[in-house]
Amino acid sequence: MTQYNKKKIGILLMSSLIIIGLLAHKYWSRNTTAGSDRIIANVEGCEITVDDFKEAARASLSNKYASADNLKTKFDILDDLITKKLLILEAQNKNFDKDAAFLKEIQHYWEQALIKRVLNEKLSELSLKIDVKDSEAEKEYARMRQKILAQTVILHNKKAAEELSKAADNFDETKVKYKDDIVLDEPDKWYLYGDLPRYIEDIVFDLKQGETSAPIAYGSNWMVVRVLGEEKGQIESFEKAANSIRQNIFQRKREELFEKWMTTLRSNSSIDISVKNLKKTEVK
Missing domain, CATH: 1.10.8 (Helicase, Ruva Protein; domain 3)
Known part of the structure; x- marks a missing residue:
């Protein structure tokens, strides 16, 4: 093949590629959206x-x-x-x-995504309303240092629990009197802050040695706690623990505000429950 023919063929190929490119571009432009x-x-x-x-x-x-x-x-x-x-x-x-199973899975994901979004929004909103005072952090720190020796009695009768809480020095004799009402009589035990449910702890750790709590609702029963002794534990300094303590108080307050909001949401909503259907529904 002569040099002239090679050059001619090269020009033709190049021209063809250009034409194809222009046609492709025209086709693509016509077949795609704006x-x-x-x-x-x-x-x-x-x-x-x-x-x-x-x-x-x-x-x-x-x-x-x-x-x-x-x-x-x-x-x-x-x-x-x-x-x-x-x-x-x-x-x-x-x-x-x-x-159907796939659609159910999609519905579940959709519901979870909605719940996550409303929770994040509500928790962010509640966070703006929370203030943790220095006095609260100091009180929490003092409780963290406490160790209390306590006697715990659980009774199913509220009246018996009230009598026991007022017994003072006759505590043991009163226990004998109401022994048939006692569900559990715990041995004397040392408690650290965090060992008991929060609502019980708030009451018990405010008691002084020798004092007895009023009856505390405990499920369907009643708890009476008598403080027998106190000690101060060794923990890190307040300066080191302060940030963690404030964060714990903040989280607790936010949870309390959220529970109040949920209670209001429930009370303002129409909710009908069929106890009959609930009872006969078998879960396997």
């Missing part, structure tokens, strides 16, 4: 937009060292997106998206 510069790929009619890619890139690169400006990295991210699109299309072709 704003096609926002579309990175089209998989069986499913578009992958610039926004789709950016969202996937942010998630993919958050725990990696790769640069988002690297073209290979971009192709890797796009390849993952295309794979996902193809798998979704395959699942749809098999009608998995119409399966």
Whole structure:
């Protein structure tokens, strides 16, 4: 082949490629939606937009060292997106998206996402209303240092519990008198702050040695606690513990505010319960 013919063929090939490129561009422009510069790929009619890619890139690169400006990295991210699109299309072709179990799973996810959102919003709102005073942190620290020796008695009769709480020095004799009403008579025991349920602890740790609590509701029973002794424990300094203490108080206050809000929400809502259906429902 002469040099002239080679040159002629090269010009023809180049011209053909240019024409094909122009036709392809014309076809693509005609067969994509408006704003096609926002579309990175089209998989069986499913578009992958610039926004789709950016969202996937942010998630993919958050725990990696790769640069988002690297073209290979971009192709890797796009390849993952295309794979996902193809798998979704395959699942749809098999009608998995119409399966009852799948739809139930989607509903569950949707409900959980809504609950998470409303909880985050409400907790953020409640947080703005909370103030932890220095005196509260100091009182909490003092309780953390406390160790108390206590005698705990649980009774099923409130009147017997009231009599026992007023017995003072006749505590043991009164226990004998109401022995048939006693559900549990705990041996004397040392308690640290945090060993008891919060609502009981708030009462017990305010008692002095020799004092007895009023009856404390304990499920369907009543608890009476008598403090027999006190000691101061060794813990880190207030300066070191202060931030942690304030955070604990903050969390507790927020939980209390949330419970109050939930109580109000329940009381303002129409809720009907079929006890009959609840009783006959078997859980296996």
